[in-house]
Amino acid sequence: MKGYASLVKPYILWMSLFIVVPMLLIVLYAFTEHGNALMAFRFTLDNFMRFFDPVFIKVLFKSLEVAIITTVLCIIIGYPIAYIISNTSERTQTLLILLITLPMWINMLVRTYAWISILSDGGILNSIFEFFGLAPIKMMYTDFAVMLGMVYNFLPFMIISIYTVLAKLDRALIHASHDLGANPIQTFLRIVLPLSMPGVISGITLVFLPAVSTFVIPKFLGGGQYMLIGNLIENQFITVGEWNFGSAISLIMAVIIMGSMILTRKIDRDASDTASVEGGKLW
Amino acid sequence: MRKLIEFQNIVKSFNDSLVLKGINLSIHENEFVTLLGPSGCGKTTLLRILGGFISQNEGHVYFDDIEISNVPPYKREINTVFQRYALFPHMNVFDNVAFGLRIKKQDKNTIEQKVKKMLKLVNLEGYEDRPVTLLSGGQQQRVAIARALVNEPMVLLLDEPLGALDLKLRKEMQIELKKIQQEVGITFIYVTHDQEEALTMSDTIVVMNAGEIQQIGTPTDIYNEPENRFVADFIGESNILEGVMLEDYKVKFDDQVFECIDYGFEDNLEVDIVLRPEDIDIVPIEMGRIKGVIKSSLFKGVHFEVVVETPYREWIIHTTDKVEVDKEVGLHFFPEDIHIMYKMGTY
Amino acid sequence: MVGLKKHNFTKFFILIGVLSFFYLPILSLMIFSFNDSRSLTSWSGFSLQWYQALFENREMMTAITTTITIALVSTFVATVMGTLAAIGISKSRRLIKELVLSVNNFPILNPEIVTAIGLMLLYSSLNIEKGFMTMLLAHIIFSTPYVILSVLPRLRRLDPDIAEAALDLGATPLQALWKVIVPMITPGIISGALIAFTMSFDDFVISYFVSGNGVKNISILVYTMSKRINPTINALSTILVVIITIVLLVVNLYPYITKKEIKEAE
Numbered sequence: 001m002k003g004y005a006s007l008v009k010p011y012i013l014w015m016s017l018f019i020v021v022p023m024l025l026i027v028l029y030a031f032t033e034h035g036n037a038l039m040a041f042r043f044t045l046d047n048f049m050r051f052f053d054p055v056f057i058k059v060l061f062k063s064l065e066v067a068i069i070t071t072v073l074c075i076i077i078g079y080p081i082a083y084i085i086s087n088t089s090e091r092t093q094t095l096l097i098l099l100i101t102l103p104m105w106i107n108m109l110v111r112t113y114a115w116i117s118i119l120s121d122g123g124i125l126n127s128i129f130e131f132f133g134l135a136p137i138k139m140m141y142t143d144f145a146v147m148l149g150m151v152y153n154f155l156p157f158m159i160i161s162i163y164t165v166l167a168k169l170d171r172a173l174i175h176a177s178h179d180l181g182a183n184p185i186q187t188f189l190r191i192v193l194p195l196s197m198p199g200v201i202s203g204i205t206l207v208f209l210p211a212v213s214t215f216v217i218p219k220f221l222g223g224g225q226y227m228l229i230g231n232l233i234e235n236q237f238i239t240v241g242e243w244n245f246g247s248a249i250s251l252i253m254a255v256i257i258m259g260s261m262i263l264t265r266k267i268d269r270d271a272s273d274t275a276s277v278e279g280g281k282l283w
Numbered sequence: 284m285r286k287l288i289e290f291q292n293i294v295k296s297f298n299d300s301l302v303l304k305g306i307n308l309s310i311h312e313n314e315f316v317t318l319l320g321p322s323g324c325g326k327t328t329l330l331r332i333l334g335g336f337i338s339q340n341e342g343h344v345y346f347d348d349i350e351i352s353n354v355p356p357y358k359r360e361i362n363t364v365f366q367r368y369a370l371f372p373h374m375n376v377f378d379n380v381a382f383g384l385r386i387k388k389q390d391k392n393t394i395e396q397k398v399k400k401m402l403k404l405v406n407l408e409g410y411e412d413r414p415v416t417l418l419s420g421g422q423q424q425r426v427a428i429a430r431a432l433v434n435e436p437m438v439l440l441l442d443e444p445l446g447a448l449d450l451k452l453r454k455e456m457q458i459e460l461k462k463i464q465q466e467v468g469i470t471f472i473y474v475t476h477d478q479e480e481a482l483t484m485s486d487t488i489v490v491m492n493a494g495e496i497q498q499i500g501t502p503t504d505i506y507n508e509p510e511n512r513f514v515a516d517f518i519g520e521s522n523i524l525e526g527v528m529l530e531d532y533k534v535k536f537d538d539q540v541f542e543c544i545d546y547g548f549e550d551n552l553e554v555d556i557v558l559r560p561e562d563i564d565i566v567p568i569e570m571g572r573i574k575g576v577i578k579s580s581l582f583k584g585v586h587f588e589v590v591v592e593t594p595y596r597e598w599i600i601h602t603t604d605k606v607e608v609d610k611e612v613g614l615h616f617f618p619e620d621i622h623i624m625y626k627m628g629t630y
Numbered sequence: 631m632v633g634l635k636k637h638n639f640t641k642f643f644i645l646i647g648v649l650s651f652f653y654l655p656i657l658s659l660m661i662f663s664f665n666d667s668r669s670l671t672s673w674s675g676f677s678l679q680w681y682q683a684l685f686e687n688r689e690m691m692t693a694i695t696t697t698i699t700i701a702l703v704s705t706f707v708a709t710v711m712g713t714l715a716a717i718g719i720s721k722s723r724r725l726i727k728e729l730v731l732s733v734n735n736f737p738i739l740n741p742e743i744v745t746a747i748g749l750m751l752l753y754s755s756l757n758i759e760k761g762f763m764t765m766l767l768a769h770i771i772f773s774t775p776y777v778i779l780s781v782l783p784r785l786r787r788l789d790p791d792i793a794e795a796a797l798d799l800g801a802t803p804l805q806a807l808w809k810v811i812v813p814m815i816t817p818g819i820i821s822g823a824l825i826a827f828t829m830s831f832d833d834f835v836i837s838y839f840v841s842g843n844g845v846k847n848i849s850i851l852v853y854t855m856s857k858r859i860n861p862t863i864n865a866l867s868t869i870l871v872v873i874i875t876i877v878l879l880v881v882n883l884y885p886y887i888t889k890k891e892i893k894e895a896e
Binding site: 008022 | 654662670711737744751774853870871882
């Protein structure tokens with residue numbers, strides 16, 4: 001029914017105004033001189049030049065470092081969990097997946113906030129240490145706390161995305177591999193792991209993207225002085241009011257994220273070029 | 284021929300339902316054995332027990348006189364062609380076929396030679412670099428066979444391997460499979476529910492139903508001498524009737540006594556009787572041993588399928604002659620066409 | 631399979647470990663909502679005072695109302711708009727389809743903070759004063775793409791002749807839409823609406839940048855209160871956790887229960 005195709009028109013208008021225009025505004029602000037007044041633009045690259053200050057570059061690298069470590073930790077912890085879940089009975093799988101997704105429905109700020117009372121100097125963990133006669137450890141406002149908060153928040157995404165692929169994996173392939181003489185470890189390395197890469201890749205996307213741009217977790221668990229790129233952007237817009245600079249930083253971040261996503265996908269494709277031919281059909 | 288595999292009293296149940304009720308079966312070297320039966324009869328379960336993918340609740344499996352029940356599948360000298368092929372989708376044809384050899388750490392040249400030779404055997408030369416997911420069903424099937432055979436197993440298990448192919452391709456593959464089996468000279472254990480497939484390829488057919496073996500025999504045995512009503516009914520079309528064995532060589536059905544060639548039954552034992560449709564001739568009414576009226580005649584390509592009604596039953600008859608519907612005719616058959624079977628559960 | 635049984639204990643241990651990691655913080659949060667003192671770390675006795683404080687706290691009650699109102703309204707608008715747009719997209723030419731979908735993916739693939747500042751810049755360029763309405767509009771904007779993505783697969787599976795069959799039988803295009811197409815894609819619409827609702831209910835980043843004039847949802851309130859933490863947040867969170875758990879249990883167990891009934895009826 002071609003008549004229904006016209007239903008898309010209002011949405012195209014809506015999208016242009018509320019999705020495309022805002023993106024263009026960020027670009028516009030990033031490349032123009034200050035002044036929040038409309039219609040007084042002057043092209044400049046200053047906002048980008050300003051970012052190449054060692055202070056800001058350090059923040060950028062810190063953000064990337066934290067996000068990459070978080071992503072790697074999520075793979076290392078999430079993969080075995082997803083693997084174990086996919087090997088349980090169907091009923092247990094449903095239950096475990098429900099249990100793992102349930103915390104995701106609770107407000108992210110609330111969940112992060114809950115860690116404060118556990119990690120703080122007089123907090124639950126240190127009380128336990130004290131009970132066993134151990135010296136208290138400073139955990140709040142450290143890299144450890146920030147990464148813990150990130151892993152806590154984003155691990156479920158990794159588990160679910162790997163699990164989804166593993167659960168769909170044809171058991172006959174594993175049988176076939178055993179049948180051809182591969183022991184369980186060889187089977188895992190040669191069959192299960194390569195075939196579950198799409199799940200890992202989408203997990204990386206789901207973890208890395210929010211991890212590199214979050215400003216709530218570092219603020220709560222890293223303290224006011226802890227600066228990641230998300231905090232930097234927030235400051236420019238909320239505290240300092242330097243919208244042009246803030247837009248430039250956002251643009252740089254968006255480009256880096258897009259670049260790393262393309263890179264990840266490319267690495268995956270190169271690693272298994274035959275699989276990617278049919279990748280779409282398989283998953 | 285040497286005995287290679289022996290199943291002893293295999294019992295298997297899934298969630299309280301008994302799938303195999305004590306299977307005893309010997310399979311020999313170089314034999315093409317078909318496990319034949321309707322779906323749910325336990326044939327695939329038996330195959331999977333042999334492959335090592337599931338374990339039986341009771342009983343023993345011997346391979347070359349060694350009990351293998353606790354040997355994991357990857358240590359068994361058995362390879363399988365899976366129902367839906369189970370080709371590794373992230374590998375091309377060559378890598379799929381080479382998989383088992385690489386696991387065994389054979390050197391590169393040997394692997395290359397063996398894979399090439401095997402692809403030639405299954406008519407897939409030049410397909411080495413194709414992704415398996417882009418092959419047709421028949422080609423995937425061949426890759427699966429090559430992937431299993433390249434390991435030079437002593438036994439090849441085939442789990443309804445032709446089920447996913449269309450009729451014409453299925454027929455071609457039947458002939459080809461038999462040819463391959465004769466060429467490599469190893470034992471094939473083939474699972475199917477298709478009686479025609481079984482009759483075409485096998486040396487030995489094992490007819491199974493409801494977790495029990497009904498009959499073991501050559502295709503001709505199974506077809507001509509079915510041991511019971513189930514086998515007669517499952518293999519080919521049949522007229523199956525009930526009768527009484529009066530004494531040796533004398534059977535009574537439809538209130539008439541007929542001469543037959545079977546003996547050794549108890550006198551006056553109730554039996555089942557098979558008459559194959561192609562063994563009955565339609566003759567002029569005065570020459571017939573049984574008289575009836577032609578109800579219908581359907582052209583089936585090679586023959587007509589004729590239904591003749593008598594006061595007792597409807598007979599199915601295959602004939603190449605065209606007959607007139609509603610005509611009164613006689614039916615004729617020879618003593619050797621009557622096949623007497625014990626009733627199920629009485630032998 | 632052979633040899634797996636001895637690993638079961640290790641597996642069980644790992645699962646318990648990860649589940650404790652997920653649930654211990656939530657559990658401690660809930661426990662200390664009943665604490666007699668202001669402390670979030672040392673227990674001094676059972677009390678419901680923080681629940682009382684919560685219901686007496688005007689700011690909190692307003693935030694809760696705001697959150698729920700915005701979630702309900704934005705879900706409704708986004709679901710209707712997203713469903714219609716998805717139907718339009720599915721019937722469009724390939725080029726338009728791909729173009730619309732790639733723009734549609736922007737808010738999903740972009741970090742939230744980028745969407746947030748984009749909208750903030752838009753509002754300020756248009757001289758719209760930030761407040762309740764801007765927050766509501768923003769929520770509709772970011773949740774509609776999710777509705778579209780969840781309805782589209784259903785439409786793809788729809789028989790292309792189905793609408794024509796309805797028209798052929800005398801239905802007007804509107805009737806065909808409402809009586810034939812919509813019922814067949816209802817599962818997609820429902821899951822889209824659920825995603826939209828939770829996205830809106832939990833949203834912080836976008837709301838934070840596009841609201842002003844003291845309009846706060848629960849997330850913004852938690853964020854601004856983080857400096858002067860007190861257990862009313864715990865009390866609020868406990869109530870949310872309990873509600874969400876009940877809803878999820880009902881939603882997930884419902885198929886089991888109805889399936890059982892159908893089986894029994896047979």
